[in-house]
Amino acid sequence: MSEPLNVGIIGYGFMGRAHSNAYLKVNRFFDLSYRPVMKAACGRDEDNVSAFAEKWGWESVETDWRELVGRDDIDVVDICVPNKLHRDIAVAAADEGKVVLCEKPLAMSAEEGREMVEAVERADVPNMVWYNYRRVPAIALAKRLVDEGRLGRVFHCRARYLQDWTISPDVPQGGHTLWRLDKNEAGSGVTGDLLAHSIDTAMWLNGPINRVCATTETFVKERERQDEPGEVDTVDIDDACAFLAWFDNGSMATFESTRYARGRKNMNTFEINGEKGAIFFDLEEPNYLQYYNHGDDDHARGWRKILVTDEEHPYMDHWWVPGCAIGYEHTFIHALADFLGGLETGETVHPTIEDALETQFVCDAVLESAADETWQDVPLANNPETA
Numbered sequence: 594m595s596e597p598l599n600v601g602i603i604g605y606g607f608m609g610r611a612h613s614n615a616y617l618k619v620n621r622f623f624d625l626s627y628r629p630v631m632k633a634a635c636g637r638d639e640d641n642v643s644a645f646a647e648k649w650g651w652e653s654v655e656t657d658w659r660e661l662v663g664r665d666d667i668d669v670v671d672i673c674v675p676n677k678l679h680r681d682i683a684v685a686a687a688d689e690g691k692v693v694l695c696e697k698p699l700a701m702s703a704e705e706g707r708e709m710v711e712a713v714e715r716a717d718v719p720n721m722v723w724y725n726y727r728r729v730p731a732i733a734l735a736k737r738l739v740d741e742g743r744l745g746r747v748f749h750c751r752a753r754y755l756q757d758w759t760i761s762p763d764v765p766q767g768g769h770t771l772w773r774l775d776k777n778e779a780g781s782g783v784t785g786d787l788l789a790h791s792i793d794t795a796m797w798l799n800g801p802i803n804r805v806c807a808t809t810e811t812f813v814k815e816r817e818r819q820d821e822p823g824e825v826d827t828v829d830i831d832d833a834c835a836f837l838a839w840f841d842n843g844s845m846a847t848f849e850s851t852r853y854a855r856g857r858k859n860m861n862t863f864e865i866n867g868e869k870g871a872i873f874f875d876l877e878e879p880n881y882l883q884y885y886n887h888g889d890d891d892h893a894r895g896w897r898k899i900l901v902t903d904e905e906h907p908y909m910d911h912w913w914v915p916g917c918a919i920g921y922e923h924t925f926i927h928a929l930a931d932f933l934g935g936l937e938t939g940e941t942v943h944p945t946i947e948d949a950l951e952t953q954f955v956c957d958a959v960l961e962s963a964a965d966e967t968w969q970d971v972p973l974a975n976n977p978e979t980a
């Protein structure tokens with residue numbers, strides 16, 4: 594018999610749906626001793642949140658997140674709202690002794706992120722940030738190859754995260770669906786929204802980043818407000834960002850992100866080049882990992898394109914037969930399965946809020962570097978002397 598774990602979700606947009614799907618599926622594909630119960634969904638608009646709850650099977654609704662966080666029948670608070678609210682909800686949830694799950698990026702700034710770390714540490718509650726791409730089987734396989742020492746000394750890391758959905762100046766900013774374009778709601782543009790993913794993956798695979806030098810641009814300077822038609826506001830977010838970085842292990846990196854790469858919808862790629870080998874991943878071909886092994890015989894050496902669908906591959910023994918591909922939504926199911934498994938064994942599942950603070954420090958340093966046109970050192974989250 595599995596033990597019920599009552600979940601309250603706050604937010605019902607894109608991530609609200611991705612997480613709801615994970616709660617519905619996780620026990621069907623993974624044998625776990627915990628079973629999430631979809632107890633309550635929360636959103637400010639009662640009609641919308643009720644429609645969402647009915648569609649996805651949430652048992653009740655709330656229109657004030659404080660009510661949900663204070664409910665005795667909620668064990669887990671899942672935060673899927675604009676970044677502006679992450680800190681307040683996470684701190685309140687931890688203070689109530691709830692398990693805290695939070696969407697990325699962690700917060701509007703490292704300062705807020707640090708308060709979140711303090712709150713979950715004070716309350717000693719399990720927590721996780723949904724950097725879902727770590728749970729793409731091909732990226733988890735990349736981690737395994739790195740940990741097996743197959744790359745040797747690493748020289749380069751190269752990450753790109755490209756989209757094109759904000760090219761038109763007619764796209765408004767702010768409001769229910771376009772808060773990602775409003776600095777007051779999101780904190781930053783592509784740096785927090787897209788590069789945070791690339792930074793999380795890169796540091797997971799290649800260790801801490803200690804220095805950055807960045808440049809950003811806002812191509813469309815003014816946009817109408819979605820929630821106040823006719824009102825035009827300055828755009829303050831970074832539409833594009835490129836930065837150089839150094840890792841603690843001595844490797845150098847380039848990161849690039851934009852929402853103005855015509856034709857690129859969600860192209861998230863990275864390549865790591867080591868002395869003994871290299872790996873390459875592209876989210877537009879999510880079931881493949883490319884791997885180059887310099888140790889292969891000279892005449893047979895070359896990039897291998899590994900189809901990551903065999904049962905030996907991470908997570909894949911829970912799905913179909915070899916060759917049957919899986920997709921984006923599975924990454925959330927994997928994250929949840931790992932997290933519930935951790936609750937069962939007592940093992941910490943990463944990325945925790947503390948891990949996500951490391952990524953937040955890099956994002957903050959990137960934005961500071963772009964603003965000051967200088968190199969910036971990245972403080973270490975767990976070192977109070979630098980943080």
Ligand code: SOE
Pocket residue numbers: 607756786787859
């Ligand atoms: C932005 O368009 C976005 O939805 C991000 O917010 C997600 O984190 C990313 O995975 C897909 O793109």
